[in-house]
Amino acid sequence: MPINLIFSTIIFLLTSISTAQDFNTYFAKGSLRIDYIHSATFNDELFSVDNFFHEPFWGGSQLNLIDTFDYGAYKFEVYDSTNNKLIYSRNYSTLCGEWKYTKEAKSLWRSFSESVIMPFPKNTIKLKFYKRLKNMKWELWTKIYVNPKNYMISPTLKTPIKSFKIHDSGDASKKLDIVLIAEGYTQSEIQKFMNDAQRFKDYLLACDPFKQYKSDINIWAIPSVSVESGTDIPGKGIYKNTLFDSHFYTFGTERYLNTTNNIAIRNAAANAPYDQIYILVNTDKYGGAGIYNFYSICTADNKYSDFVFTHEFGHAFAGLADEYYTSEVGVEDFYDLNSEPWEPNITTLVDFNKKWKSMVANSTPIPTPDIEENADILGAFEGGGYIAKGIYRPKHDCSMKSIRYNDFCPVCTKAIIDRIKFYSK
Ligand SMILES: [Zn+2]
Structure with missing residues (x-):
């Protein structure tokens, strides 16, 4: 491990929280919901704050507060402003993030409402939003501060329904x-x-x-x-x-x-x-x-x-x-074939080690020929992510490929269990 990586790992461990006691130090009952407007065109994106809510429930973990999956096209990080500690983070994707890849987005801006939700903070927080670039690297998108004592944060449940x-x-x-x-x-x-x-x-x-x-x-x-x-x-x-x-x-x-x-x-x-x-x-x-x-x-x-x-x-x-790669979809050039996509069950083979290579038998050729005797083995089969060439999937077939209930391949199964x-x- 290079020395700067060791340092940043130590700093990360010191500055992120991981105990129930920490949870109660930083968070109160319920959740904070932030609504914002996400506007985009094919090469640009805007973030504008819409509304804040203090909702009654928090359904998430009190221990796993920092997102450990590097998935999604967006992510946000929450820092306690009194000590700059990272206290919560989540990665996610959005419909607007898909719309950017449509033909329409080449000539039009469009806006979508989106929300993020987190346990309700006790102190003023700094939120950092990131968007993922086509080459899979993260770029800081916007930064906002939220004071939980602000009286504009509505505590009313807008649509009460018995659950x-x-x-x-x-x-x-x-x-x-x-x-x-x-x-x-x-x-x-x-x-x-x-x-x-x-x-x-x-x-x-x-x-x-x-x-x-x-x-x-x-x-x-x-x-x-x-x-x-x-x-x-x-x-x-x-x-x-x-x-x-x-x-x-x-x-x-x-x-x-x-x-x-x-x-x-x-x-x-x-x-x-x-x-x-x-x-x-x-x-x-x-x-x-x-x-x-x-x-x-x-x-x-x-x-x-x-x-x-x-x-x-x-x-x-x-x-x-x-x-799958044969059905029609509305997005174009959704994946960059020169980088490894973030999804756990497809690969461009740019960095197969980061994907399911360790689950594949040494005797299996990569790419794996999509022939009958390989129908039940794990490998890297060409075709996936809406295109026939340059993206590989783990198995001949899977619930993420065909209309097959209860047939997730071992790679998808492992991702779900994790x-x-x-x-x-
Ligand atoms: Zn699968």
Whole structure:
């Protein structure tokens, strides 16, 4: 280890916190939510503060406060301003971060609402936001200070809804907490949502490796009500008045289902302690989305809903990339083939050691020929991350590649387990 790296490691250990006692030194009850507007065009991004909330619950760990996964397209760090100690950090991705790679972004600026959430600080904090450059390096994006005693930080729950703990493994601070929130369910369909939430809970808990870690997971259902049933299908001229204003045809791709109504989503999610937000949309049309530490969304009644539910959660929870490369998507040049992507389950082979090379048998050729006798082994198979050449995936097939419920490859499985442990240990 070079001497400067040893030094910075020691400094990091000294300046980051890691005990429950530390948690109580720096944080009070509940969470701080910061809403901001993220504006972007293909080569530039702006950050503008919108609103601050003191929400009643904190669903995250009191021990694992510093993000140890270098995933995501953005990250934020929280420093206590009295001693400049790093007290919290999280990495994440956003829909706006994907939009930058669309054709539309070449000629247009567009704005998206986004939020970050953290345990509620006791002292004034300094927040540093970073964005990831195309070559995977981090660049400081913006810096803001927040005084928790500022009377503009609203303590009111904007959309109070009774939440239901439908899978209870115990204390939120020691578990992975997933909130399922209802979209496109009218008042008279709320019992249907509760039944759907039970069914989706079963999809997750019957799927490996979630099945083995059931007792590390809590699942909450939040029956939020919409005026109309269903969701927008803009390409077919169908528009519905729903709580989160979700829609298919994101970036021109029919199956890509998203919502840009971040504020309504966060207001609904605030009714339970959460680590991950899952939006369940009341339609039988095929589609969904999952954005790392941002949200997952999928439809309730499609015949492949069990697969879509777990696939999208793979993105949003474990930072998994799509391993497919034949379906149409709305983004272009999403990965830089000269650097190693941050997602744990794809590689450009620029730095395969950082990925799953240690899990591959020495006798397996890299790249690995995609032939029948290699169908069940781990290797590096060309094609993944929306392109056929230059990106490699761990196995011939996986739930991140094809419509296959309960079939995550060993690399995706390990990534999911690592994340569950981070939230529950
Ligand atoms: Zn996989």
